[in-house]
Amino acid sequence: MTQQPKIPRATAKRLPIYYRYLTFLHDAGTNRISSAELSDAIKFDAATIRRDFSYFGALGKRGYGYDVKALLDFFANVLDQDSLINVALIGAGNLGQALMNFNFHQSSNMRISAAFDVDESRAGTILAGVPIYAMTDLKEQMTAQRINIAILTVPQEVAQDITDQLVDAGVKGILNFTPLRVTVPTDVRVQNVDLTNELQTLVYFIDNYGSITTGL
Amino acid sequence: MTQQPKIPRATAKRLPIYYRYLTFLHDAGTNRISSAELSDAIKFDAATIRRDFSYFGALGKRGYGYDVKALLDFFANVLDQDSLINVALIGAGNLGQALMNFNFHQSSNMRISAAFDVDESRAGTILAGVPIYAMTDLKEQMTAQRINIAILTVPQEVAQDITDQLVDAGVKGILNFTPLRVTVPTDVRVQNVDLTNELQTLVYFIDNYGSITTGL
């Protein structure tokens, strides 16, 4: 509900990648960078990078490139990096626990601040620094902690049911690790991460095409 | 190196999803399915589904739909589901171990059959049914076991170095969980899975656009 006129979806998906690499450059003390150098590092075509940036205005200088600090500050604002975003994790199984240990907060403004699990005996404990709640407390906790993003790492069989509960609890975004393609109202966004699919796609491409980076 | 004339990339990425849902339908005893019903379940536009299928020929029957068994058999062949594909995992940390437990084999023809880790003390042990090797044995084992696909879950700092080793060991596909966008020869395919990026993209979309499923 903020923002510029309208950024193409494909561009939007690249923004966090730009942001991360700019952070790296800044930490390394680099002051300037050209679209060609960026292209080498992050593997997007230089013209694509320039066009992406140009959607936000003329951020570079001809004959010079882009000022790292200025660009970083700009994108920090675009991506709202100042505010800390709390995210809930549903399903503290293998993958769920790995994600809790993953520490998103290290490289972004997000962190898993609450986890929920069906196993009631876990409620009240803390895993990887994240408090575990019972599923029955979902709506209450989500509301109280004002969380509107959830990471879904539950068994496929209960994915839709829990999704419905999440929607009921006011969630607006779901990062879905389930292979089930859940149904949600139009004002809720689902981002699917399908690990088996990624692997199978990779295999298919290797067998039928040849080479070159894909994904993202 | 098998296959049809040339399937669009976007279609190729959807194939495993079709395959999985067809498996589900078949297991459930469903004999026929229309593109409209498929669309409901997997959230791709019905016309997109029909067009995807049509790249492989006329697989459906007008006025009837698609025969689940026939379609399943067809895609099993396209995706080479008969042969078991062994995959190596590099970096048995949090995420790596979670992926070992994930058991790709349950829902696909792939399995992690070897894992490698810098921690030499782990070499020789078995984790989640997967034998762990020392990094120094990489090339030898990859060659011996004829593995040409690797899942990369190592710290960013060593990602490029290990990627080079993988390439040297003959790997043709890398599922890269590292945020580093690694450099590889053109005959090697990299599929990036960037968890932080997925979350940040989700947040950006929620804040700046509104709703509807993305990803895959």
Added chain:
DNA sequence: TTCACTTTGTGAACTTTTGCATAACCATTA
């Protein structure tokens, strides 16, 4: 200041992907 060089920003062409809309076709029932 001048000039050679670098690099952006962007029009335009191109490629890829999606989706509409409908003719053709098949299933099914009477």
Added chain:
DNA sequence: TAATGGTTATGCAAAAGTTCACAAAGTGAA
């Protein structure tokens, strides 16, 4: 057998995304 209804396959067009290629503009050195 004929009529009804459902569903595919696909021509076409629009939308989205990528890349070329170059004028414009600024850099940096002499």
